[in-house]
Amino acid sequence: MGRSPCCEKVGLKKGPWTPEEDQKLLAYIEEHGHGSWRALPAKAGLQRRGKSCRLRWTNYLRPDIKRGKFSLQEEQTIIQLHALLGNRWPAIATHLPKRTDNEIKNYWNTHLKKRLTKMGIDPVTHKPKTDTLGSSSGNPKDAANLSHMAQWESARLEAEARLVRESKLIVTTNTNANANGGGAQLGSAPAQPHHQFIGKAGGSAPPPPCLDVLKAWQSSWSSSANKSNNNNNSTTNSNALMCMLAVDDLESPTSTLNFPDGHHSAGAAGFAAMQAALGAFGDNNNNNDNDGDDEDNNNNNTVSFHDIHSAFGCTDSSNSANWFLEGLIRNNNVSNIMDSVVTAAAATTTAATTPLTGLSNIMENFSDVFAYAPDDIANASAAAVGGGEGGGGGGDGSCAGAGASGMFDIQENKSYWNSILNLVNASPSGSPVF
DNA sequence: AAGTGAACCAACCGCTATTCG
DNA sequence: CCGAATAGCGGTTGGTTCACT
Numbered sequence: 401m402g403r404s405p406c407c408e409k410v411g412l413k414k415g416p417w418t419p420e421e422d423q424k425l426l427a428y429i430e431e432h433g434h435g436s437w438r439a440l441p442a443k444a445g446l447q448r449r450g451k452s453c454r455l456r457w458t459n460y461l462r463p464d465i466k467r468g469k470f471s472l473q474e475e476q477t478i479i480q481l482h483a484l485l486g487n488r489w490p491a492i493a494t495h496l497p498k499r500t501d502n503e504i505k506n507y508w509n510t511h512l513k514k515r516l517t518k519m520g521i522d523p524v525t526h527k528p529k530t531d532t533l534g535s536s537s538g539n540p541k542d543a544a545n546l547s548h549m550a551q552w553e554s555a556r557l558e559a560e561a562r563l564v565r566e567s568k569l570i571v572t573t574n575t576n577a578n579a580n581g582g583g584a585q586l587g588s589a590p591a592q593p594h595h596q597f598i599g600k601a602g603g604s605a606p607p608p609p610c611l612d613v614l615k616a617w618q619s620s621w622s623s624s625a626n627k628s629n630n631n632n633n634s635t636t637n638s639n640a641l642m643c644m645l646a647v648d649d650l651e652s653p654t655s656t657l658n659f660p661d662g663h664h665s666a667g668a669a670g671f672a673a674m675q676a677a678l679g680a681f682g683d684n685n686n687n688n689d690n691d692g693d694d695e696d697n698n699n700n701n702t703v704s705f706h707d708i709h710s711a712f713g714c715t716d717s718s719n720s721a722n723w724f725l726e727g728l729i730r731n732n733n734v735s736n737i738m739d740s741v742v743t744a745a746a747a748t749t750t751a752a753t754t755p756l757t758g759l760s761n762i763m764e765n766f767s768d769v770f771a772y773a774p775d776d777i778a779n780a781s782a783a784a785v786g787g788g789e790g791g792g793g794g795g796d797g798s799c800a801g802a803g804a805s806g807m808f809d810i811q812e813n814k815s816y817w818n819s820i821l822n823l824v825n826a827s828p829s830g831s832p833v834f
Numbered sequence: 835a836a837g838t839g840a841a842c843c844a845a846c847c848g849c850t851a852t853t854c855g
Numbered sequence: 856c857c858g859a860a861t862a863g864c865g866g867t868t869g870g871t872t873c874a875c876t
Contacts (some may be wrong), residue, residue, distance in 0.1 A: 415845075415869090415870080416844065416871090417844085417845085418872075437859095437861075437862085438859085438860075438861075449846095451846090451862090452845075452846080454861095455844090455845065455846080458846075458863095459845085460845095485865090487864095487865065488864090488865090489864075489865075490864070500842080501864080502843090502845090502864095502865095503843085505864095505865075505866090506842080506844080508865090509844090510841070510843075511841095522855080645836090691847095745845075
């Protein structure tokens with residue numbers, strides 16, 4: 401049995417919208433909200449399909465849409481994110497405030513793709529077609545690195561998009577626009593262009609929606625889609641870990657969050673540890689680590705040291721970031737912290753107006769943990785997204801950020817990105833390249 | 835001024851995922 | 856649990872505008 405005849409095509413208009421139709425749609429939504437798109441056209445007096453109305457609204461009429469020429473910065477962001485994410489326009493759009501996925505997609509197809517092609521860069525792989533540029537000269541390590549970068553950034557963006565949605569649901573007003581790294585992403589037009597989800601309650605600034613963070617994670621990793629993902633490689637685990645990192649400042653070109661107490665990028669380790677304690681990584685494969693040590697011999701559904709270890713790009717067991725992570729897991733301190741986290745989350749579920757009341761204490765606890773080797777972690781994170789300068793200096797530099805032995809070779813990745821961006825920057829719109 | 839092709843972009847199509855009764 | 860309804864997504868189309876001859 402097919403669907404009911406919901407969309408009689410006879411008598412329904414197609415093609416460009418007229419100003420009168422736009423006005424009708426706008427007026428109806430402003431007064432009633434869109435509710436059911438299916439029922440909307442009749443109620444609004446439009447001879448359109450509901451789907452057409454929805455697209456017109458989401459891609460054109462919505463008040464929080466910026467139209468007009470893309471800036472150079474926006475172009476660079478699109479190119480970078482496309483290299484990481486491919487044609488995942490909604491994910492890319494989360495980093496371009498007020499731009500719709502459709503608009504970005506069109507801009508890519510009609511402008512940026514052609515530019516890259518003319519520059520001799522394959523717009524699909526983002527690599528020089530002649531394999532002569534910079535460090536990406538067919539080195540398999542580049543492909544591996546880029547693949548991992550994509551996994552990390554992909555998961556991070558997905559989580560970020562979820563968090564934005566969650567925040568929209570919970571918080572409806574916020575007159576205290578954050579001045580201290582707090583503040584949620586509010587409504588459909590966040591005042592802050594990028595995420596600022598984590599922080600400790602303090603001062604007069606409103607607390608950020610850490611409960612939202614936790615809820616988003618729980619939602620993500622308990623979803624059927626993730627449970628059913630039985631691929632026998634480390635992708636699942638790496639992505640899961642990256643979602644824990646999603647709220648952290650990865651020093652990516654589009655992310656600007658620092659932990660307010662000064663332990664920059666500390667969230668990465670903190671939330672990896674959180675996830676470790678929760679045992680929710682869904683590590684359903686047995687072959688993550690066959691090197692004979694005890695890193696991943698659990699063969700169950702818990703995250704292993706090896707999982708975190710690998711995701712941070714740390715293979716040198718002597719470096720401090722590794723030591724730090726291993727210590728977290730093996731000393732069981734995190735479990736206690738996580739008990740508090742879960743309890744606090746449950747306790748604040750019904751207290752949407754003060755979501756961080758319980759969690760602020762947890763963040764205090766984490767800040768102690770974060771005191772360890774934050775710069776190594778920052779460096780590893782920076783390497784993971786191939787941008788930024790890798791933390792704020794300091795640290796012992798023995799993790800991936802220093803390019804010593806990590807899965808991510810930061811120098812080569814930076815070379816790769818710089819080569820693309822320099823070409824773009826050096827080619828103004830009117831030049832032959834474009 | 836007219837013709838032609840390129841460029842642009844809003845809108846549509848078809849499919850998948852998710853929600854809901 | 857099932858199936859319909861809905862939402863979301865990526866690819867594509869086609870009408871309009873622009874640039875060139």
